[in-house]
Structure formats: C-alpha cells, structure tokens
Amino acid sequence: MLYPAFYISLFTYQLSLIPAQKMTVKLIVAALVFTTTLNTQTKILPKLENPSLVIYKNKRMLKVFDGKKLVKTYTVVLGFTPNGDKETEGDGKTPEGDFYVFTKNPESRFHLSLGISYPRIEDAKRGLKQKLISQEEYDEIAIAIAEKRMPLQKTKLGGEIYIHGGGTESDWTDGCVALKDEEIAELFDAVPVGTRVTVRP
Numbered sequence: 001m002l003y004p005a006f007y008i009s010l011f012t013y014q015l016s017l018i019p020a021q022k023m024t025v026k027l028i029v030a031a032l033v034f035t036t037t038l039n040t041q042t043k044i045l046p047k048l049e050n051p052s053l054v055i056y057k058n059k060r061m062l063k064v065f066d067g068k069k070l071v072k073t074y075t076v077v078l079g080f081t082p083n084g085d086k087e088t089e090g091d092g093k094t095p096e097g098d099f100y101v102f103t104k105n106p107e108s109r110f111h112l113s114l115g116i117s118y119p120r121i122e123d124a125k126r127g128l129k130q131k132l133i134s135q136e137e138y139d140e141i142a143i144a145i146a147e148k149r150m151p152l153q154k155t156k157l158g159g160e161i162y163i164h165g166g167g168t169e170s171d172w173t174d175g176c177v178a179l180k181d182e183e184i185a186e187l188f189d190a191v192p193v194g195t196r197v198t199v200r201p
Contacts, residue, residue: 045072045190052196053163053187055177057082057094062163062177064187074183077168079175085201086118086175088132089158094175097122099197102150104188111165111181112188116197118161119152121145132156148194163187163197 050067055076062074081092095118103115119127124141127133133141133155144151153159158175165181172178177199179187 045186048190051191053191053198055197055199057096057199057201060168062179064190072186074179074187075168076163077173077178078171079173080171082171086123086158086161087126089156090174091158092175094173094177094199095119095123095161096199096201099199100148101191101193101195101197102148104191104193105162106188108162108164110162110176110178110184112184113162113164113176114184114188114191114195115150116161116163116177116199117145117148117151118159119155119157123157124151127155127157 045064046066048064048066048071052065054063054065055061056063057078060076060078062076064071064073078094079086079092082094084093085097086093086095095116097120099117099120101114102117105113105115119141121142124133124138124145128135128138137152137155141151141155151159161175161177163177163179163184164173165184166173166178168178168180
C-alpha cells in the first residue's frame, strides 16, 4: 500500500515543475486524485439497510451485500480442515448453508466476533438420525432456530462457530471464519444480530 507521505512528497515535487499559470488547474486535479486514492484504500462500510454476508470457502472470500448491491469483499481463512461441510465436534470444518448472526461478542479472544447459527435444523436432523444427539437436544435446536436464537452449542455436532479476527495467514481456526482485526471491526460495527449469512463451498 502507498501511504499518504508518499503522495505528499510526489505532489510537492510535481508542483515545483508546473508553470504558475497552470497551477490552479493542476492543484484541483491532484487534490481529487489524492482524495479518491485515500478513500479507496481506507474504505469503511457505510450504514447498511438490508445487510447480508456470503462466504465462498474455496475462494476464501467474504462478500458484504446491502440488498442486492455488493458493498465490500474481504479475504478470510477457515477451519484447519477447510474442505467439506462440518459434521462433528472437533473436525475442524467450517459449516456450509444458510445461517444468521445470533450474537455479537465485543470480548472475543480474537478481537471481535459474530456468532453464526450452527447447527441448523438440517444438521440437527442428521445428528438425530446418526444418533449424535438426543431427541431433547434436537428439540432445543429446532425451537431456537424457529425463534432465531442461539442454537444449542455443545453437542457432538459441534458449535461455537464465529466470524472473528485473528488474521488471515492460513487456515487456522477450529471451524470459524477469520479476518484481520481491523476488518472484523468494520464488519462488527455494520452488521446487526439477525443478519443473514450464507456459507458456500
């Protein structure tokens, strides 16, 4: 990234080469270019009226939408076993499907975090069929999903899946989606509880 000091030095040097009669026009053009460049490099999320998040696992990409409009794209990393849908506790896989943000945690171990509503009802059905969870656990998950609350987190299906900070050097999480700290800060401020989250392969 080119920092403001570079542009200021370059701008000062160029001014010394400009004839006085062209100075005003050059100043206006240079100022516009300088401002546009800085805004692009430091772009933050605006207020979102109808936010949704789409995560593309294969591309390691998180896209922020406001309605149908793409607002911003982030690079992300995944669980330590990045391929495939999450099945059980400890498998290191990042779950796939349609979720919602059920909580915002300002005291996360990884700077800030947004809780994703895994396990879904589909996961609970699979877990019940495979005898990974009991009927009581299934019922608790089903009720929570119907009410858009936090589903049961500590079962053999796994849980505690978050979008959080911590860096994007490699796939290092236990199944969560990680961004850079400054990027999760942008997302945390812009995304309310209840926001739709889609995780694609």
